[in-house]
Amino acid sequence: MFKIIKKQKINGLLLLDKSIGITSNKILQYVKIIFNAQKAGYIGTLDPLASGLLPICFGEYTKFSQYLMNQNKTYLVTALLGEKTNTADKYGFIIKKKNVNLTIKNIFETLNSFKGISKQKPPMYSAIKYKGIPLYKYARRGINIPNLKERIIKIYQIKLINFYQNKIKLQINCSKGTYIRSIIDDLGDQLNCGAHIIKLRRIAISHISIFHKNVITLEQLKILMINYQNHKLNVFLIKKLLLPIDYIIYHIPKLYLSNILIKKIINGEKIKLTSIIDKTQFCIFEKKKFNFIGICQINNKGYIVKCKLMNSVKKFY
Structure with missing residues:
Protein backbone atom coordinates (compact mmCIF):
# COMPACT_ATOMS: atom_id res chain seq x y z
CA MET A 1 0.00 0.00 0.00
CA PHE A 2 1.08 3.56 -0.70
CA LYS A 3 1.55 5.78 2.34
CA ILE A 4 -0.38 9.05 2.08
CA ILE A 5 1.75 11.95 3.25
CA LYS A 6 -0.32 14.69 4.81
CA LYS A 7 0.37 18.09 3.30
CA GLN A 8 1.71 20.80 5.59
CA LYS A 9 -0.01 23.99 6.62
CA ILE A 10 2.80 26.48 6.03
CA ASN A 11 2.57 30.27 6.25
CA GLY A 12 5.34 32.36 4.68
CA LEU A 13 6.77 34.14 1.65
CA LEU A 14 9.36 32.56 -0.64
CA LEU A 15 11.42 34.70 -3.03
CA LEU A 16 12.08 32.61 -6.11
CA ASP A 17 14.35 33.50 -9.03
CA LYS A 18 12.46 32.04 -12.00
CA SER A 19 14.48 30.75 -14.94
CA ILE A 20 13.42 31.14 -18.58
CA GLY A 21 11.58 28.46 -20.53
CA ILE A 22 9.10 27.46 -17.81
CA THR A 23 5.68 28.79 -16.85
CA SER A 24 4.99 30.45 -13.51
CA ASN A 25 2.37 27.81 -12.75
CA LYS A 26 4.80 24.94 -13.38
CA ILE A 27 7.26 26.57 -10.98
CA LEU A 28 4.50 26.83 -8.38
CA GLN A 29 3.62 23.14 -8.67
CA TYR A 30 7.28 22.13 -8.20
CA VAL A 31 7.62 24.37 -5.13
CA LYS A 32 4.43 22.98 -3.57
CA ILE A 33 5.82 19.46 -3.96
CA ILE A 34 9.22 20.38 -2.47
CA PHE A 35 7.58 22.04 0.55
CA ASN A 36 4.76 19.47 0.68
CA ALA A 37 2.56 22.54 1.07
CA GLN A 38 -1.20 22.45 1.38
CA LYS A 39 -1.76 25.86 -0.19
CA ALA A 40 0.43 28.25 -2.21
CA GLY A 41 0.21 30.86 -4.95
CA TYR A 42 2.59 33.12 -6.85
CA ILE A 43 2.54 36.91 -7.15
CA GLY A 44 2.69 38.39 -10.65
CA THR A 45 2.80 36.00 -13.62
CA LEU A 46 6.05 35.81 -15.59
CA ASP A 47 5.89 34.46 -19.16
CA PRO A 48 8.17 31.51 -20.07
CA LEU A 49 10.32 34.08 -21.91
CA ALA A 50 10.96 35.99 -18.68
CA SER A 51 13.16 35.28 -15.68
CA GLY A 52 13.48 36.93 -12.32
CA LEU A 53 11.62 37.60 -9.10
CA LEU A 54 8.56 35.41 -8.55
CA PRO A 55 7.35 35.65 -4.92
CA ILE A 56 5.38 32.64 -3.71
CA CYS A 57 2.95 32.87 -0.79
CA PHE A 58 2.12 29.89 1.39
CA GLY A 59 -0.99 29.18 3.44
CA GLU A 60 -2.85 32.15 4.86
CA TYR A 61 -0.40 34.57 3.27
CA THR A 62 -2.14 33.91 -0.05
CA LYS A 63 -5.18 35.91 1.08
CA PHE A 64 -2.95 38.98 1.55
CA SER A 65 -0.87 38.55 -1.63
CA GLN A 66 -2.82 41.27 -3.49
CA TYR A 67 -1.22 43.93 -1.28
CA LEU A 68 2.17 43.12 -2.79
CA MET A 69 0.81 42.24 -6.24
CA ASN A 70 -0.62 45.75 -6.62
CA GLN A 71 2.77 47.41 -6.15
CA ASN A 72 5.18 48.69 -8.82
CA LYS A 73 7.41 46.29 -10.75
CA THR A 74 10.91 46.84 -12.15
CA TYR A 75 12.26 45.04 -15.22
CA LEU A 76 15.43 44.80 -17.24
CA VAL A 77 14.58 44.26 -20.89
CA THR A 78 16.78 43.78 -23.95
CA ALA A 79 15.15 44.37 -27.33
CA LEU A 80 16.28 43.96 -30.92
CA LEU A 81 15.54 46.96 -33.12
CA GLY A 82 14.77 46.61 -36.82
CA GLU A 83 12.45 43.60 -36.55
CA LYS A 84 8.79 43.53 -35.52
CA THR A 85 7.26 40.13 -34.64
CA ASN A 86 3.66 39.03 -34.22
CA THR A 87 4.27 38.21 -30.54
CA ALA A 88 6.57 41.18 -29.78
CA ASP A 89 9.24 38.71 -28.65
CA LYS A 90 11.91 36.52 -30.25
CA TYR A 91 9.63 33.46 -30.41
CA GLY A 92 7.24 35.04 -32.91
CA PHE A 93 7.27 35.39 -36.67
CA ILE A 94 8.93 38.45 -38.20
CA ILE A 95 6.24 40.59 -39.82
CA LYS A 96 8.33 43.67 -40.57
CA LYS A 97 12.01 44.45 -41.16
CA LYS A 98 13.64 47.83 -41.46
CA ASN A 99 17.10 49.33 -41.28
CA VAL A 100 17.96 51.01 -38.00
CA ASN A 101 19.24 54.55 -38.38
CA LEU A 102 18.92 56.13 -34.95
CA THR A 103 20.84 58.50 -32.73
CA ILE A 104 20.98 58.47 -28.94
CA LYS A 105 18.99 61.70 -29.04
CA ASN A 106 16.19 59.97 -31.02
CA ILE A 107 16.07 57.19 -28.46
CA PHE A 108 16.08 59.47 -25.40
CA GLU A 109 13.30 61.65 -26.78
CA THR A 110 11.15 58.63 -27.63
CA LEU A 111 11.75 56.96 -24.26
CA ASN A 112 10.73 60.15 -22.44
CA SER A 113 7.39 60.10 -24.25
CA PHE A 114 6.53 56.83 -22.48
CA LYS A 115 6.81 58.27 -18.97
CA GLY A 116 3.65 58.98 -17.02
CA ILE A 117 0.07 57.74 -17.22
CA SER A 118 -1.28 56.20 -20.43
CA LYS A 119 -3.69 53.57 -21.75
CA GLN A 120 -2.46 50.17 -22.87
CA LYS A 121 -4.33 47.42 -24.69
CA PRO A 122 -3.34 43.90 -23.54
CA PRO A 123 -1.34 42.05 -26.22
CA MET A 124 -2.97 39.05 -27.86
CA TYR A 125 -0.08 36.90 -26.64
CA SER A 126 -0.94 37.28 -22.95
CA ALA A 127 -2.71 35.30 -20.22
CA ILE A 128 -5.59 37.79 -19.92
CA LYS A 129 -8.85 35.90 -20.38
CA TYR A 130 -11.62 36.70 -22.86
CA LYS A 131 -14.80 34.70 -22.27
CA GLY A 132 -12.84 32.42 -19.94
CA ILE A 133 -10.09 31.62 -22.46
CA PRO A 134 -6.54 33.13 -22.35
CA LEU A 135 -5.86 35.51 -25.24
CA TYR A 136 -2.77 33.61 -26.36
CA LYS A 137 -4.95 30.59 -27.21
CA TYR A 138 -7.00 32.75 -29.59
CA ALA A 139 -3.79 34.18 -31.06
CA ARG A 140 -2.36 30.72 -31.73
CA ARG A 141 -5.48 29.92 -33.76
CA GLY A 142 -5.12 33.13 -35.72
CA ILE A 143 -8.13 34.74 -34.04
CA ASN A 144 -7.86 38.42 -33.19
CA ILE A 145 -10.13 39.82 -30.47
CA PRO A 146 -11.03 43.43 -31.36
CA ASN A 147 -11.95 46.16 -28.90
CA LEU A 148 -10.11 44.72 -25.92
CA LYS A 149 -10.53 46.92 -22.88
CA GLU A 150 -7.57 49.25 -22.38
CA ARG A 151 -5.84 49.50 -19.02
CA ILE A 152 -4.60 52.60 -17.27
CA ILE A 153 -0.88 52.13 -16.63
CA LYS A 154 1.94 54.33 -15.39
CA ILE A 155 5.61 54.29 -16.34
CA TYR A 156 7.58 55.80 -13.48
CA GLN A 157 10.98 55.35 -15.07
CA ILE A 158 12.27 54.09 -18.41
CA LYS A 159 16.05 54.26 -18.40
CA LEU A 160 18.47 53.52 -21.23
CA ILE A 161 21.18 51.13 -20.02
CA ASN A 162 22.86 50.32 -23.32
CA PHE A 163 22.48 50.71 -27.10
CA TYR A 164 24.82 48.66 -29.30
CA GLN A 165 24.48 46.83 -32.65
CA ASN A 166 20.71 47.34 -32.91
CA LYS A 167 20.21 46.01 -29.39
CA ILE A 168 18.77 48.26 -26.72
CA LYS A 169 18.73 47.50 -22.99
CA LEU A 170 16.28 49.32 -20.73
CA GLN A 171 15.29 49.42 -17.07
CA ILE A 172 11.57 50.03 -16.65
CA ASN A 173 9.73 50.78 -13.41
CA CYS A 174 5.98 50.56 -13.97
CA SER A 175 2.60 50.05 -12.37
CA LYS A 176 0.81 46.74 -11.92
CA GLY A 177 -0.62 45.26 -15.12
CA THR A 178 1.87 46.87 -17.52
CA TYR A 179 2.87 44.63 -20.41
CA ILE A 180 6.55 45.12 -21.25
CA ARG A 181 6.14 43.42 -24.63
CA SER A 182 3.58 46.11 -25.55
CA ILE A 183 5.97 48.84 -24.43
CA ILE A 184 8.71 47.41 -26.66
CA ASP A 185 6.35 46.92 -29.60
CA ASP A 186 5.14 50.52 -29.28
CA LEU A 187 8.73 51.74 -28.92
CA GLY A 188 9.66 50.04 -32.18
CA ASP A 189 6.69 51.66 -33.92
CA GLN A 190 7.55 55.12 -32.61
CA LEU A 191 11.19 54.70 -33.66
CA ASN A 192 9.85 53.65 -37.09
CA CYS A 193 11.97 50.51 -37.25
CA GLY A 194 10.14 47.82 -35.26
CA ALA A 195 11.38 46.05 -32.13
CA HIS A 196 10.86 42.86 -30.13
CA ILE A 197 12.02 41.44 -26.80
CA ILE A 198 14.96 39.07 -26.75
CA LYS A 199 15.50 39.05 -22.98
CA LEU A 200 13.30 40.04 -20.02
CA ARG A 201 14.05 39.88 -16.30
CA ARG A 202 12.01 41.17 -13.35
CA ILE A 203 14.41 42.55 -10.77
CA ALA A 204 12.02 44.00 -8.18
CA ILE A 205 8.47 44.18 -6.89
CA SER A 206 8.17 47.32 -4.82
CA HIS A 207 10.84 47.14 -2.08
CA ILE A 208 11.70 43.47 -2.67
CA SER A 209 14.71 42.97 -4.93
CA ILE A 210 16.09 39.98 -6.81
CA PHE A 211 19.28 40.62 -4.82
CA HIS A 212 17.65 39.84 -1.45
CA LYS A 213 19.72 37.29 0.49
CA ASN A 214 16.78 34.82 0.63
CA VAL A 215 16.23 34.65 -3.14
CA ILE A 216 16.65 31.10 -4.41
CA THR A 217 16.27 29.28 -7.73
CA LEU A 218 14.21 26.14 -8.35
CA GLU A 219 17.42 24.26 -9.17
CA GLN A 220 18.88 25.20 -5.76
CA LEU A 221 15.68 24.05 -4.05
CA LYS A 222 15.93 20.69 -5.82
CA ILE A 223 19.53 20.27 -4.63
CA LEU A 224 18.44 21.00 -1.06
CA MET A 225 15.72 18.37 -1.38
CA ILE A 226 18.35 15.77 -2.40
CA ASN A 227 20.79 16.70 0.37
CA TYR A 228 18.32 16.72 3.27
CA GLN A 229 16.02 14.08 4.68
CA ASN A 230 12.38 15.15 4.32
CA HIS A 231 11.80 16.26 7.92
CA LYS A 232 15.13 18.10 8.09
CA LEU A 233 14.49 19.73 4.72
CA ASN A 234 11.14 21.14 5.84
CA VAL A 235 12.60 22.61 9.02
CA PHE A 236 15.53 24.12 7.11
CA LEU A 237 13.41 25.62 4.34
CA ILE A 238 10.82 27.11 6.64
CA LYS A 239 13.31 28.61 9.12
CA LYS A 240 15.94 29.81 6.66
CA LEU A 241 14.03 30.77 3.51
CA LEU A 242 10.48 31.86 4.28
CA LEU A 243 9.92 35.53 5.09
CA PRO A 244 7.27 36.98 7.45
CA ILE A 245 4.06 38.81 6.53
CA ASP A 246 5.82 42.19 7.00
CA TYR A 247 7.28 41.89 3.49
CA ILE A 248 3.78 41.85 2.01
CA ILE A 249 2.02 44.50 4.12
CA TYR A 250 4.98 46.79 4.86
CA HIS A 251 3.34 49.86 3.24
Whole structure:
Protein backbone atom coordinates (compact mmCIF):
# COMPACT_ATOMS: atom_id res chain seq x y z
CA MET A 1 0.00 0.00 0.00
CA PHE A 2 1.08 3.56 -0.70
CA LYS A 3 1.55 5.78 2.34
CA ILE A 4 -0.38 9.05 2.08
CA ILE A 5 1.75 11.95 3.25
CA LYS A 6 -0.32 14.69 4.81
CA LYS A 7 0.37 18.09 3.30
CA GLN A 8 1.71 20.80 5.59
CA LYS A 9 -0.01 23.99 6.62
CA ILE A 10 2.80 26.48 6.03
CA ASN A 11 2.57 30.27 6.25
CA GLY A 12 5.34 32.36 4.68
CA LEU A 13 6.77 34.14 1.65
CA LEU A 14 9.36 32.56 -0.64
CA LEU A 15 11.42 34.70 -3.03
CA LEU A 16 12.08 32.61 -6.11
CA ASP A 17 14.35 33.50 -9.03
CA LYS A 18 12.46 32.04 -12.00
CA SER A 19 14.48 30.75 -14.94
CA ILE A 20 13.42 31.14 -18.58
CA GLY A 21 11.58 28.46 -20.53
CA ILE A 22 9.10 27.46 -17.81
CA THR A 23 5.68 28.79 -16.85
CA SER A 24 4.99 30.45 -13.51
CA ASN A 25 2.37 27.81 -12.75
CA LYS A 26 4.80 24.94 -13.38
CA ILE A 27 7.26 26.57 -10.98
CA LEU A 28 4.50 26.83 -8.38
CA GLN A 29 3.62 23.14 -8.67
CA TYR A 30 7.28 22.13 -8.20
CA VAL A 31 7.62 24.37 -5.13
CA LYS A 32 4.43 22.98 -3.57
CA ILE A 33 5.82 19.46 -3.96
CA ILE A 34 9.22 20.38 -2.47
CA PHE A 35 7.58 22.04 0.55
CA ASN A 36 4.76 19.47 0.68
CA ALA A 37 2.56 22.54 1.07
CA GLN A 38 -1.20 22.45 1.38
CA LYS A 39 -1.76 25.86 -0.19
CA ALA A 40 0.43 28.25 -2.21
CA GLY A 41 0.21 30.86 -4.95
CA TYR A 42 2.59 33.12 -6.85
CA ILE A 43 2.54 36.91 -7.15
CA GLY A 44 2.69 38.39 -10.65
CA THR A 45 2.80 36.00 -13.62
CA LEU A 46 6.05 35.81 -15.59
CA ASP A 47 5.89 34.46 -19.16
CA PRO A 48 8.17 31.51 -20.07
CA LEU A 49 10.32 34.08 -21.91
CA ALA A 50 10.96 35.99 -18.68
CA SER A 51 13.16 35.28 -15.68
CA GLY A 52 13.48 36.93 -12.32
CA LEU A 53 11.62 37.60 -9.10
CA LEU A 54 8.56 35.41 -8.55
CA PRO A 55 7.35 35.65 -4.92
CA ILE A 56 5.38 32.64 -3.71
CA CYS A 57 2.95 32.87 -0.79
CA PHE A 58 2.12 29.89 1.39
CA GLY A 59 -0.99 29.18 3.44
CA GLU A 60 -2.85 32.15 4.86
CA TYR A 61 -0.40 34.57 3.27
CA THR A 62 -2.14 33.91 -0.05
CA LYS A 63 -5.18 35.91 1.08
CA PHE A 64 -2.95 38.98 1.55
CA SER A 65 -0.87 38.55 -1.63
CA GLN A 66 -2.82 41.27 -3.49
CA TYR A 67 -1.22 43.93 -1.28
CA LEU A 68 2.17 43.12 -2.79
CA MET A 69 0.81 42.24 -6.24
CA ASN A 70 -0.62 45.75 -6.62
CA GLN A 71 2.77 47.41 -6.15
CA ASN A 72 5.18 48.69 -8.82
CA LYS A 73 7.41 46.29 -10.75
CA THR A 74 10.91 46.84 -12.15
CA TYR A 75 12.26 45.04 -15.22
CA LEU A 76 15.43 44.80 -17.24
CA VAL A 77 14.58 44.26 -20.89
CA THR A 78 16.78 43.78 -23.95
CA ALA A 79 15.15 44.37 -27.33
CA LEU A 80 16.28 43.96 -30.92
CA LEU A 81 15.54 46.96 -33.12
CA GLY A 82 14.77 46.61 -36.82
CA GLU A 83 12.45 43.60 -36.55
CA LYS A 84 8.79 43.53 -35.52
CA THR A 85 7.26 40.13 -34.64
CA ASN A 86 3.66 39.03 -34.22
CA THR A 87 4.27 38.21 -30.54
CA ALA A 88 6.57 41.18 -29.78
CA ASP A 89 9.24 38.71 -28.65
CA LYS A 90 11.91 36.52 -30.25
CA TYR A 91 9.63 33.46 -30.41
CA GLY A 92 7.24 35.04 -32.91
CA PHE A 93 7.27 35.39 -36.67
CA ILE A 94 8.93 38.45 -38.20
CA ILE A 95 6.24 40.59 -39.82
CA LYS A 96 8.33 43.67 -40.57
CA LYS A 97 12.01 44.45 -41.16
CA LYS A 98 13.64 47.83 -41.46
CA ASN A 99 17.10 49.33 -41.28
CA VAL A 100 17.96 51.01 -38.00
CA ASN A 101 19.24 54.55 -38.38
CA LEU A 102 18.92 56.13 -34.95
CA THR A 103 20.84 58.50 -32.73
CA ILE A 104 20.98 58.47 -28.94
CA LYS A 105 18.99 61.70 -29.04
CA ASN A 106 16.19 59.97 -31.02
CA ILE A 107 16.07 57.19 -28.46
CA PHE A 108 16.08 59.47 -25.40
CA GLU A 109 13.30 61.65 -26.78
CA THR A 110 11.15 58.63 -27.63
CA LEU A 111 11.75 56.96 -24.26
CA ASN A 112 10.73 60.15 -22.44
CA SER A 113 7.39 60.10 -24.25
CA PHE A 114 6.53 56.83 -22.48
CA LYS A 115 6.81 58.27 -18.97
CA GLY A 116 3.65 58.98 -17.02
CA ILE A 117 0.07 57.74 -17.22
CA SER A 118 -1.28 56.20 -20.43
CA LYS A 119 -3.69 53.57 -21.75
CA GLN A 120 -2.46 50.17 -22.87
CA LYS A 121 -4.33 47.42 -24.69
CA PRO A 122 -3.34 43.90 -23.54
CA PRO A 123 -1.34 42.05 -26.22
CA MET A 124 -2.97 39.05 -27.86
CA TYR A 125 -0.08 36.90 -26.64
CA SER A 126 -0.94 37.28 -22.95
CA ALA A 127 -2.71 35.30 -20.22
CA ILE A 128 -5.59 37.79 -19.92
CA LYS A 129 -8.85 35.90 -20.38
CA TYR A 130 -11.62 36.70 -22.86
CA LYS A 131 -14.80 34.70 -22.27
CA GLY A 132 -12.84 32.42 -19.94
CA ILE A 133 -10.09 31.62 -22.46
CA PRO A 134 -6.54 33.13 -22.35
CA LEU A 135 -5.86 35.51 -25.24
CA TYR A 136 -2.77 33.61 -26.36
CA LYS A 137 -4.95 30.59 -27.21
CA TYR A 138 -7.00 32.75 -29.59
CA ALA A 139 -3.79 34.18 -31.06
CA ARG A 140 -2.36 30.72 -31.73
CA ARG A 141 -5.48 29.92 -33.76
CA GLY A 142 -5.12 33.13 -35.72
CA ILE A 143 -8.13 34.74 -34.04
CA ASN A 144 -7.86 38.42 -33.19
CA ILE A 145 -10.13 39.82 -30.47
CA PRO A 146 -11.03 43.43 -31.36
CA ASN A 147 -11.95 46.16 -28.90
CA LEU A 148 -10.11 44.72 -25.92
CA LYS A 149 -10.53 46.92 -22.88
CA GLU A 150 -7.57 49.25 -22.38
CA ARG A 151 -5.84 49.50 -19.02
CA ILE A 152 -4.60 52.60 -17.27
CA ILE A 153 -0.88 52.13 -16.63
CA LYS A 154 1.94 54.33 -15.39
CA ILE A 155 5.61 54.29 -16.34
CA TYR A 156 7.58 55.80 -13.48
CA GLN A 157 10.98 55.35 -15.07
CA ILE A 158 12.27 54.09 -18.41
CA LYS A 159 16.05 54.26 -18.40
CA LEU A 160 18.47 53.52 -21.23
CA ILE A 161 21.18 51.13 -20.02
CA ASN A 162 22.86 50.32 -23.32
CA PHE A 163 22.48 50.71 -27.10
CA TYR A 164 24.82 48.66 -29.30
CA GLN A 165 24.48 46.83 -32.65
CA ASN A 166 20.71 47.34 -32.91
CA LYS A 167 20.21 46.01 -29.39
CA ILE A 168 18.77 48.26 -26.72
CA LYS A 169 18.73 47.50 -22.99
CA LEU A 170 16.28 49.32 -20.73
CA GLN A 171 15.29 49.42 -17.07
CA ILE A 172 11.57 50.03 -16.65
CA ASN A 173 9.73 50.78 -13.41
CA CYS A 174 5.98 50.56 -13.97
CA SER A 175 2.60 50.05 -12.37
CA LYS A 176 0.81 46.74 -11.92
CA GLY A 177 -0.62 45.26 -15.12
CA THR A 178 1.87 46.87 -17.52
CA TYR A 179 2.87 44.63 -20.41
CA ILE A 180 6.55 45.12 -21.25
CA ARG A 181 6.14 43.42 -24.63
CA SER A 182 3.58 46.11 -25.55
CA ILE A 183 5.97 48.84 -24.43
CA ILE A 184 8.71 47.41 -26.66
CA ASP A 185 6.35 46.92 -29.60
CA ASP A 186 5.14 50.52 -29.28
CA LEU A 187 8.73 51.74 -28.92
CA GLY A 188 9.66 50.04 -32.18
CA ASP A 189 6.69 51.66 -33.92
CA GLN A 190 7.55 55.12 -32.61
CA LEU A 191 11.19 54.70 -33.66
CA ASN A 192 9.85 53.65 -37.09
CA CYS A 193 11.97 50.51 -37.25
CA GLY A 194 10.14 47.82 -35.26
CA ALA A 195 11.38 46.05 -32.13
CA HIS A 196 10.86 42.86 -30.13
CA ILE A 197 12.02 41.44 -26.80
CA ILE A 198 14.96 39.07 -26.75
CA LYS A 199 15.50 39.05 -22.98
CA LEU A 200 13.30 40.04 -20.02
CA ARG A 201 14.05 39.88 -16.30
CA ARG A 202 12.01 41.17 -13.35
CA ILE A 203 14.41 42.55 -10.77
CA ALA A 204 12.02 44.00 -8.18
CA ILE A 205 8.47 44.18 -6.89
CA SER A 206 8.17 47.32 -4.82
CA HIS A 207 10.84 47.14 -2.08
CA ILE A 208 11.70 43.47 -2.67
CA SER A 209 14.71 42.97 -4.93
CA ILE A 210 16.09 39.98 -6.81
CA PHE A 211 19.28 40.62 -4.82
CA HIS A 212 17.65 39.84 -1.45
CA LYS A 213 19.72 37.29 0.49
CA ASN A 214 16.78 34.82 0.63
CA VAL A 215 16.23 34.65 -3.14
CA ILE A 216 16.65 31.10 -4.41
CA THR A 217 16.27 29.28 -7.73
CA LEU A 218 14.21 26.14 -8.35
CA GLU A 219 17.42 24.26 -9.17
CA GLN A 220 18.88 25.20 -5.76
CA LEU A 221 15.68 24.05 -4.05
CA LYS A 222 15.93 20.69 -5.82
CA ILE A 223 19.53 20.27 -4.63
CA LEU A 224 18.44 21.00 -1.06
CA MET A 225 15.72 18.37 -1.38
CA ILE A 226 18.35 15.77 -2.40
CA ASN A 227 20.79 16.70 0.37
CA TYR A 228 18.32 16.72 3.27
CA GLN A 229 16.02 14.08 4.68
CA ASN A 230 12.38 15.15 4.32
CA HIS A 231 11.80 16.26 7.92
CA LYS A 232 15.13 18.10 8.09
CA LEU A 233 14.49 19.73 4.72
CA ASN A 234 11.14 21.14 5.84
CA VAL A 235 12.60 22.61 9.02
CA PHE A 236 15.53 24.12 7.11
CA LEU A 237 13.41 25.62 4.34
CA ILE A 238 10.82 27.11 6.64
CA LYS A 239 13.31 28.61 9.12
CA LYS A 240 15.94 29.81 6.66
CA LEU A 241 14.03 30.77 3.51
CA LEU A 242 10.48 31.86 4.28
CA LEU A 243 9.92 35.53 5.09
CA PRO A 244 7.27 36.98 7.45
CA ILE A 245 4.06 38.81 6.53
CA ASP A 246 5.82 42.19 7.00
CA TYR A 247 7.28 41.89 3.49
CA ILE A 248 3.78 41.85 2.01
CA ILE A 249 2.02 44.50 4.12
CA TYR A 250 4.98 46.79 4.86
CA HIS A 251 3.34 49.86 3.24
CA ILE A 252 0.01 49.64 5.09
CA PRO A 253 -0.36 51.65 8.36
CA LYS A 254 -0.29 49.55 11.53
CA LEU A 255 -2.45 49.61 14.65
CA TYR A 256 -1.55 47.78 17.86
CA LEU A 257 -4.70 46.81 19.79
CA SER A 258 -5.51 45.12 23.08
CA ASN A 259 -6.71 41.52 23.28
CA ILE A 260 -10.18 42.76 24.21
CA LEU A 261 -10.54 44.89 21.07
CA ILE A 262 -9.11 42.14 18.87
CA LYS A 263 -11.62 39.65 20.28
CA LYS A 264 -14.47 42.05 19.46
CA ILE A 265 -13.18 42.48 15.89
CA ILE A 266 -12.93 38.71 15.43
CA ASN A 267 -16.49 38.30 16.74
CA GLY A 268 -17.76 40.89 14.25
CA GLU A 269 -18.79 43.49 16.81
CA LYS A 270 -19.22 47.10 15.74
CA ILE A 271 -15.99 48.88 16.63
CA LYS A 272 -15.14 52.56 16.31
CA LEU A 273 -11.49 53.57 16.32
CA THR A 274 -11.48 57.18 17.52
CA SER A 275 -7.85 57.81 16.60
CA ILE A 276 -8.48 57.28 12.89
CA ILE A 277 -8.53 60.45 10.83
CA ASP A 278 -7.54 60.06 7.20
CA LYS A 279 -6.71 56.40 6.53
CA THR A 280 -9.09 53.77 5.14
CA GLN A 281 -7.25 50.56 6.01
CA PHE A 282 -4.92 49.32 8.72
CA CYS A 283 -2.94 46.25 9.65
CA ILE A 284 -4.07 45.08 13.06
CA PHE A 285 -1.41 43.76 15.44
CA GLU A 286 -1.73 42.39 18.96
CA LYS A 287 -0.36 44.99 21.37
CA LYS A 288 1.64 42.76 23.68
CA LYS A 289 3.17 40.16 21.36
CA PHE A 290 3.04 42.15 18.08
CA ASN A 291 1.34 39.24 16.29
CA PHE A 292 -0.24 40.09 12.93
CA ILE A 293 -4.04 39.64 13.08
CA GLY A 294 -5.27 40.93 9.72
CA ILE A 295 -6.24 43.99 7.70
CA CYS A 296 -9.32 46.09 8.43
CA GLN A 297 -11.21 48.55 6.25
CA ILE A 298 -12.48 51.64 8.06
CA ASN A 299 -15.24 54.01 6.90
CA ASN A 300 -15.16 57.82 7.09
CA LYS A 301 -16.80 57.74 10.54
CA GLY A 302 -14.03 55.58 11.97
CA TYR A 303 -16.00 52.31 12.15
CA ILE A 304 -14.48 49.02 11.09
CA VAL A 305 -16.62 47.82 8.18
CA LYS A 306 -14.62 44.97 6.67
CA CYS A 307 -11.86 42.68 7.89
CA LYS A 308 -9.54 40.14 6.30
CA LEU A 309 -8.20 38.08 9.20
CA MET A 310 -5.70 35.28 9.68
CA ASN A 311 -7.75 32.14 10.35
CA SER A 312 -5.21 30.96 12.92
CA VAL A 313 -5.80 33.90 15.28
CA LYS A 314 -9.36 32.94 16.23
CA LYS A 315 -8.36 30.11 18.53
CA PHE A 316 -6.16 32.42 20.61
CA TYR A 317 -8.83 35.00 21.48
